[in-house]
Amino acid sequence: MTDPNTLSPLDLETPDKTFLDANELVINMGPQHPATHGVLRVILRLDGEKVMGLECVIGYLHRGVEKIAENRTYTMFNPYVDRMDYVAAVSNGLGYCEAVEKLLNVEAPPRAQYIRVILTELNRIASHQLWLGTHALDIGAITPLFYTFRDREEILKIFEKYCGARLTTHAFRIGGLQYEAYEGFEKDVKNFVNFVKPKIDEYEELLTTNRIWLERTKGVGKISGKDCIALGVTGPVLRASGVKWDLRKAQPYANYKNFEFEIPTGENGDTYDRYIVRMIEMRQSLRIIEQAVEGIPEGPIMAKVPKVMKPPVGEIYHSIEAPKGELGYFIVSDGSTQPYRIRVRPPSFVNLQALDLMCRGQLVADVIAVIGTLDIVLGEVDR
Amino acid sequence: MHGFLQYIQSYLDSDKTPGGAGNIFWATVYILLVFAGLSVAVIAMNWLERKILAHMQVRLGPMRVGPHGLLQPIADAIKLLLKEDIIPAEADALVFWIAPFIVVLAAFTVFVVVPFGPTHAITDMNIGILFMLGVSSLSVLGIVTAGWASNSHYPLIGALRSSAQMVSYEVAMGLAVVSVILMTSLGPEGGTLSMIGIVQAQQAQGEWFIFKFFPLGLVGFFIFAIAMVAETNRAPFDLPEAESELTAGFHTEYSGFRWSLFFLAEYSAMIAVSSIAVTLWLGGWLRPFPNALTGPTWDLVFSLFPGITFLLLAVMCFYNTARMPKHPLFRVQTMGLAGFGVVLALIGLILFIPAVRVRVTDIYWFAAKVGAFMYLYIWYRGTFPRYRFDQLMKVGWKVLLPTGLVLLILTALVGMRTELWAELQGVWRP
Numbered sequence: 080m081t082d083p084n085t086l087s088p089l090d091l092e093t094p095d096k097t098f099l100d101a102n103e104l105v106i107n108m109g110p111q112h113p114a115t116h117g118v119l120r121v122i123l124r125l126d127g128e129k130v131m132g133l134e135c136v137i138g139y140l141h142r143g144v145e146k147i148a149e150n151r152t153y154t155m156f157n158p159y160v161d162r163m164d165y166v167a168a169v170s171n172g173l174g175y176c177e178a179v180e181k182l183l184n185v186e187a188p189p190r191a192q193y194i195r196v197i198l199t200e201l202n203r204i205a206s207h208q209l210w211l212g213t214h215a216l217d218i219g220a221i222t223p224l225f226y227t228f229r230d231r232e233e234i235l236k237i238f239e240k241y242c243g244a245r246l247t248t249h250a251f252r253i254g255g256l257q258y259e260a261y262e263g264f265e266k267d268v269k270n271f272v273n274f275v276k277p278k279i280d281e282y283e284e285l286l287t288t289n290r291i292w293l294e295r296t297k298g299v300g301k302i303s304g305k306d307c308i309a310l311g312v313t314g315p316v317l318r319a320s321g322v323k324w325d326l327r328k329a330q331p332y333a334n335y336k337n338f339e340f341e342i343p344t345g346e347n348g349d350t351y352d353r354y355i356v357r358m359i360e361m362r363q364s365l366r367i368i369e370q371a372v373e374g375i376p377e378g379p380i381m382a383k384v385p386k387v388m389k390p391p392v393g394e395i396y397h398s399i400e401a402p403k404g405e406l407g408y409f410i411v412s413d414g415s416t417q418p419y420r421i422r423v424r425p426p427s428f429v430n431l432q433a434l435d436l437m438c439r440g441q442l443v444a445d446v447i448a449v450i451g452t453l454d455i456v457l458g459e460v461d462r
Numbered sequence: 463m464h465g466f467l468q469y470i471q472s473y474l475d476s477d478k479t480p481g482g483a484g485n486i487f488w489a490t491v492y493i494l495l496v497f498a499g500l501s502v503a504v505i506a507m508n509w510l511e512r513k514i515l516a517h518m519q520v521r522l523g524p525m526r527v528g529p530h531g532l533l534q535p536i537a538d539a540i541k542l543l544l545k546e547d548i549i550p551a552e553a554d555a556l557v558f559w560i561a562p563f564i565v566v567l568a569a570f571t572v573f574v575v576v577p578f579g580p581t582h583a584i585t586d587m588n589i590g591i592l593f594m595l596g597v598s599s600l601s602v603l604g605i606v607t608a609g610w611a612s613n614s615h616y617p618l619i620g621a622l623r624s625s626a627q628m629v630s631y632e633v634a635m636g637l638a639v640v641s642v643i644l645m646t647s648l649g650p651e652g653g654t655l656s657m658i659g660i661v662q663a664q665q666a667q668g669e670w671f672i673f674k675f676f677p678l679g680l681v682g683f684f685i686f687a688i689a690m691v692a693e694t695n696r697a698p699f700d701l702p703e704a705e706s707e708l709t710a711g712f713h714t715e716y717s718g719f720r721w722s723l724f725f726l727a728e729y730s731a732m733i734a735v736s737s738i739a740v741t742l743w744l745g746g747w748l749r750p751f752p753n754a755l756t757g758p759t760w761d762l763v764f765s766l767f768p769g770i771t772f773l774l775l776a777v778m779c780f781y782n783t784a785r786m787p788k789h790p791l792f793r794v795q796t797m798g799l800a801g802f803g804v805v806l807a808l809i810g811l812i813l814f815i816p817a818v819r820v821r822v823t824d825i826y827w828f829a830a831k832v833g834a835f836m837y838l839y840i841w842y843r844g845t846f847p848r849y850r851f852d853q854l855m856k857v858g859w860k861v862l863l864p865t866g867l868v869l870l871i872l873t874a875l876v877g878m879r880t881e882l883w884a885e886l887q888g889v890w891r892p
Contacts, residue, residue, distance in 0.1 A: 102614065106615050106616075107615075128619070128851055128852075217846065218847040218848060219514075219697065219698065219700070219846070219847040219849075220845075220846065220848075221519070221843070221844070221849025222518060222519050222845065224519075224521075224845050225519035225520055225521055226520065229520055266722070286847075289846070289847065291846050291847045291848070291849055292847050292855075294849070294850070294853050295847055295848070295849070295850055295853075348491035440849060442781055442850060442852065443619070443851075444701075444848075444850045444851060445850070
């Protein structure tokens with residue numbers, strides 16, 4: 080183990096005070112604040128409107144998901160992971176199922192893999208749409224929220240048709256899928272792709288070149304690629320800082336290596352770049368979906384897995400690229416039906432650490448913008 | 463008794479405003495009318511804003527209370543009146559109590575000089591525009607007191623932002639207004655600060671001031687149009703009440719009736735600044751093309767507009783009545799909407815009566831222009847993100863203020879040249 084003290088500490092500079100030499104104002108933002116996306120509490124130290132530093136207080140949504148895992152069988156725990164990042168439940172399910180499959184040394188059949196990729200990418204779009212709506216709302220543009228929710232509805236309809244649930248889907252099973260794709264699934268997905276493409280242009284029309292949007296996002300919440308890596312920040316935030324790191328390409332899981340897509344990166348690592356990266360990611364997801372839906376092979380949807388799962392003694396770490404960043408599952412098995420320990424590496428939790436660094440010296444209004452751009456879900460932060 | 467009747471009648475023959483004629487009775491009637499009209503306008507704005515915003519945002523807006531949510535503002539008003547009236551324990555109760563009244567007072571008092579027509583104003587002051595600007599900026603006092611008295615962080619920050627914002631935009635606003643006053647001085651009657659005088663100057667000079675000295679008038683209008691949005695704390699300048707940052711800004715701690723006073727004040731302030739803009743640049747009560755399309759025929763055509771507008775609204779109502787679901791549950795709503803349509807149609811028909819038509823046409827054109835501004839306000843809100851505080855200040859001080867100064871100097875120069883030219887022509891070509 081590395082001694083945590085020997086790790087180089089991030090140099091968090093205290094911003095210059097204003098000439099007024101005023102007293103610091105300590106403001107408690109949240110947990111009931113409308114812009115903290117749930118129950119995040121931020122203690123802000125302000126000099127006028129300038130943020131001198133901040134501290135996140137989390138745990139208001141802690142449900143002990145990891146502890147619950149120790150008292151459930153592998154199959155029983157599967158629905159719980161949906162409740163962590165509840166806006167990207169399908170991705171969470173994919174990560175967990177693949178981790179357990181790795182532990183059991185089975186692989187889902189190709190047909191299941193394709194359907195998994197389609198649903199996961201649909202979920203990525205849904206998650207980004209929700210992020211865009213709320214992020215724009217935080218910055219004061221109220222209209223994009225309704226546009227994105229209107230279009231996200233179409234994705235939720237596909238989920239509902241596929242597995243009966245809209246949000247906490249529990250779409251996948253360890254070893255494959257429980258349900259065969261319903262009749263007309265491919266047509267629905269294709270229709271959705273055609274439907275949503277012009278809609279993404281519509282969002283961009285409202286925001287991308289909007290003067291106020293540019294002023295509010297350019298140069299706000301800057302973070303360098305180096306700092307991102309030091310803090311373990313992943314996902315669109317890392318890519319917007321210029322680091323080309325996407326687990327779908329770097330360590331291909333599922334069958335992502337079969338698909339052609341690009342990883343968008345930014346240059347400045349500011350809020351605007353993160354916005355652009357996510358907008359491009361939505362289009363790339365559509366590209367993947369288009370390829371996947373063309374190539375769904377025939378065959379079984381479930382690999383041979385025992386009814387009572389007893390993975391061999393050992394441990395496994397498996398991570399996927401969730402919409403918000405690297406979502407990892409570390410599972411320790413003692414050979415019984417229940418995991419000895421499950422540790423989740425949630426992207427929101429790790430990304431949230433960067434908030435202090437990104438907000439120092441900025442204004443109060445920027446804190447809201449940065450919380451929005453980090454795209455955190457408190458269910459995943461607290462677990 | 464006879465003397466009193468004569469007193470009442472005496473005003474009807476004069477061509478002045480009640481205040482100008484010194485007739486207390488009619489002044490009181492006008493005050494009551496303006497107050498009632500303003501309240502109705504605020505209620506209508508409430509409904510319209512929700513509906514228009516909703517349609518911009520691909521949703522329906524209020525649909526449940528009354529047909530197409532027509533009774534929603536009334537339901538809201540009743541709800542607000544029934545709510546518990548909370549004064550926080552730590553608040554300064556007296557100041558907390560007074561603050562909303564200052565805001566409402568400032569927002570309503572400005573309507574004393576707003577000219578809805580050449581005689582349709584409560585009074586005509588020779589310093590009308592100064593009075594309007596002065597009184598409307600008093601509302602910042604109410605906002606600061608509200609934020610201070612709440613004794614809480616968010617309202618305090620909201621109040622500070624608001625005062626800084628209002629003060630800095632008032633400067634640019636003032637410069638734009640001064641450029642208009644310079645323009646009025648070019649007419650035969652000389653410069654004036656009176657609201658009625660400004661409109662009459664536009665009539666005398668034969669063009670709305672927005673087109674005067676193109677593009678100077680237009681630039682002045684734009685400066686004012688931007689500053690007035692900031693002045694009323696509306697999107698994209700709604701920082702003082704930025705709900706995503708400061709929950710509700712200066713009125714976070716207010717609830718029930720007191721909160722509704724702030725709401726009322728905000729909307730009447732919007733109407734007030736819009737009417738300044740209309741009076742100064744868009745010819746106030748003057749109908750479009752008062753000089754180009756003259757003659758009794760055109761007068762008749764333009765005086766038909768109010769009636770036609772209401773009839774169109776009635777037709778819209780009837781069309782939507784026909785589209786109502788044919789379910790028994792909707793019978794009352796359908797009848798209500800049809801009834802509303804009938805009321806609108808009746809108003810429209812009354813407006814065709816020549817005696818009414820002549821008196822109402824000024825007010826109609828004024829209201830129509832103000833209504834256009836109200837729509838703009840809603841449109842802004844549906845489209846723009848919110849400025850950040852420092853950016854807002856930058857726009858105010860570094861863009862609008864210098865532009866306003868240059869505009870003022872240019873207007874003065876161009877105006878001087880015009881006058882000189884006129885004089886020279888007089889000398890050399892007698």
